[in-house]
Amino acid sequence: MNKALEKKFIGLLEEHQNIAHKICRMYTYDADAHKDLFQEITIQLWKAYPKFRAESKFSTWMYRVALNTAITLYRKKKRGVQTLPWENFDFKISAEGYDSTLDDNLKLMYSAIKELNDIDKALVLLYLEDKPYTEISETLGISEVNARVKMNRVKTKLKNILNP
C-alpha cells in the first residue's frame, strides 16, 4: 500500500487512538493485554482502511472495527490468570495513571461492568461514550428498540449490584 495512504491513516489513528484505548480498557485486565489488543485493532483498521468511505465518520467506523476486533477476532494470549480480583487492578491500565480515590460506588460499578459479557460491555461502552441508540444498534447489528431494552436490563443489573 502506498506511503501517502499510510501517512494519512497514521494521522487519523493518532488523532482517534482514544477510541481503541477505551475499548482495550473495557475488554482487558492488564497493561500487556491492553497493548496486545490495541495492536490487533491497529492491524484490522489498517487492513480495512482502503475500503473506508468518507461518507461515514472515521470515528464511527473505527468504533465498529475496534469493537468487532475485541468481541469477534481477538484471541487472548495466555498469560497466567486472566480474571484478577478488583483490588489488584483498580480499573487501571497500568500502575501509573488513574488515581485510587474512586468513590466506593464508582468502584463497585466498574467492577460490575468488568463482570458483564462481551456484548453487554459493548453496549455500556457505547452508552458511556454518549452514542445515540441509532449508532449503537447499527454497530452491534440489533434493532434500536432491542438495543434500548437490552440497555435498560443492563442498567437494572448494575443498579441491583449497587443496592442489593
Added chain:
Amino acid sequence: MDELDLIKKDWQERTKELPKYSREELMPMLHKKSSSSVKWIFIISVLEFTFWIVVELFAFSEDQNDMIENLGMTDFWTVTKYLNYIVLIIFIALFFINYKRIQIYNSAKQVMKQIIKTRKTVKIYVGYNIIGLAITFIITCLKFIEYQSELSEKELWIFAGIMTLFLVLIIGFFLLFYRIIYGIITRKLYKNYKILSKIEL
C-alpha cells in the same frame, strides 16, 4: 441521577489518562502479524482442503487400480473421483466467496454471521468427505466379502469387525480434531453470536 450517568462522567474524565502513542510508535504496529481468529480459521481451512486433496490423490494411486479392477468397481471409482473433484472446486469457490465477504466494519452481528458461514462451508465439505469415505469404504468392503472365497465365515466376521473399528476410529479422530481445534478458536465468537441473536428474539 442514573447510576450509569455517574459513571459516565467519571469515564469521560478518565479519557485524559489514557495512554497516547506517537506516530513513530504507531507506524510499526501497522505491519505486525495479526493473530486474529479469522486468520486462523483461514489457515486451518486451507490446510483441510489440502489434506483432502492429498487423500484423494492417494486413494486413486496406481497400486489400488488392480484391486479395484478385480472387484469390478472401476466405473464406481471413476465416477467418485470426478464427482469429488467437482465438489472440491465448488467448495473452495464458496469458501473464498464467503471469506471475502467478511468485512470487519460491518455490524458485529453481520461479521460474526459471515465468519460462521465461512466456517460452515469447510465443515460441510469435511462432513461430505467423511460420509463419502465411509460409504466408499463400506461398499468396497462388501464387494471384497462378496468376491472372496478363501475366508471362512468366522474370519469374515473378524474382518468386518476390524474394518468397522477402523472406520469408527477415523470418524472419532475427525470429531475430536474439530472439537479441539475449532473449539479453541471459535468459542468466544459463538458465545457472543448467541448472546446477540438472543437479544433479537
